[in-house]
Amino acid sequence: MPDLDFRVESASITPWTIAPQMAFRLRVANAPADEVIHSVVLHCQIRLEVTRRQYTAEEKARLHDLFGEPERWGRTLRPMLWTLATLVVPRFSGETTVDLPVPCSYDFNVAATKFFYGLTDGEVPLDFLFSGNVFYENQAGALQVSPISWSKEARYRLPVKVWQDLMEIHYPNVAWFQLRRDVFDRLYRYKVEHGIPTWEEALERILPPVSEEARV
16 A cells, blocks of 8 residues: 655746746655556645744734734744645656645735735745545556545745745736725725826825835
């Protein structure tokens, strides 16, 4: 019966995609090594282990929306679900390497987006929790199916710069968020009534002035 182990070796930006996407280089190893694995239907839950890194004063200020005052972080910092990913691993024996595609949201209603955006540098500790099914060939040559143990995990420290570069490619020097329709209508009327040419200028007129040093 197969016994798979997983290791995340690297992370890279997937080029030429419509929406932001990363690829995690995943090494899959099986014991016994001579067993023929026809395919693996792999499911992966990726969690942000937010307690396993240090935060600068600037990052604490940027993450206030998520975790509150730093004095409360002992209670508010908890592992967070980032995303779910699925992959079909093709036929192999012994071990193989595959790319696990992970779409990345830039929606600021999503907690994970707020977390990544709040970081300035360093790494993000990730936990990969695996499940799924292995299709393999037994000694008699018959096709068998075996579930992947829920205990199978892997850890990886994702450089923050990979996420930053990915978003800069798809959304250079911009951010976006959703508004309720009635709020958007009010903002749109304000923009039209005052003859304001851009949304940025409309928001600048509404927001209180701040010094350049206070801008985040």
